[in-house]
Amino acid sequence: MTVRKPFDTDDDVRRDRKMTMHSPPSAPFEPVFTSEEKATLRGERFVNREFVGVDLSGADLRDARFERTIFERCNLEGADLRSARFVLCELRDVILVDALLEDSRFDGTTLVDALGLTNASRVLIEQGGGTFLHAHASLR
Numbered sequence: 001m002t003v004r005k006p007f008d009t010d011d012d013v014r015r016d017r018k019m020t021m022h023s024p025p026s027a028p029f030e031p032v033f034t035s036e037e038k039a040t041l042r043g044e045r046f047v048n049r050e051f052v053g054v055d056l057s058g059a060d061l062r063d064a065r066f067e068r069t070i071f072e073r074c075n076l077e078g079a080d081l082r083s084a085r086f087v088l089c090e091l092r093d094v095i096l097v098d099a100l101l102e103d104s105r106f107d108g109t110t111l112v113d114a115l116g117l118t119n120a121s122r123v124l125i126e127q128g129g130g131t132f133l134h135a136h137a138s139l140r
Contacts, residue, residue, distance in 0.1 A: 029055035029075045057095075077116065086130070096121065106130030 030053050033041070038059035050070045057077040065085045070092070077097045086109040097116030107129040114132070117125070122132065 029053055029057075029073075031055050033059065101125065101128075104128055 032051075032054050033056065035058075038056065040060070041064060042060045043063040044061075045065045045067075046069050047067045048069070049066075050072070051074050052070075052072045053074065054071075055075045056079055057075045059076070059079045061079055061081050061084050063083045064081075065087070066089050067087045068089065069086070070090045071094050072090075073093045074091075075095045076099050077095050078099065079096075080100045081104050082100050083103045085104070086106045088107070089109040090112070091109065091114055092112045093115075094111075094113075095115045099116075099121070101121055101124050104124070105128045106125050109130045110133050111125065111130055112133045113135050126132070
């Protein structure tokens with residue numbers, strides 16, 4: 001996995017923009033990150049990325065910042081997203097069962113078909129700037 005660093009060139013960013021695992025929706029999630037890597041994502045910054053079909057279950061994403069990032073058919077079950085920032089992101093068909101969302105921000109972020117959210121979690125997301133859209137809404 002490549003994370004954009006301050007010294008990356010625009011060509012590096014364009015080349016690495018998609019972290020995509022193309023698979024049918026019924027396929028298992030792609031283990032892009034090992035358990036050890038999931039434990040070290042705290043405070044990382046992801047800009048202009050796409051995560052498609054990626055397993056981020058149980059990941060430590062506290063204080064992580066996501067800008068213009070798309071999550072599609074991803075598993076974030078049990079992920080620790082406390083104090084994470086989602087800015088102008090799209091979360092579509094993601095699993096958020098038991099995800100920790102306290103103090104997170106969702107500025108300009110839309111969620112479509114987010115699974116496993118409690119009413120309290122929905123309120124946290126909306127209060128943090130997130131918007132829920134109907135399943136047939138297109139953001140692209």
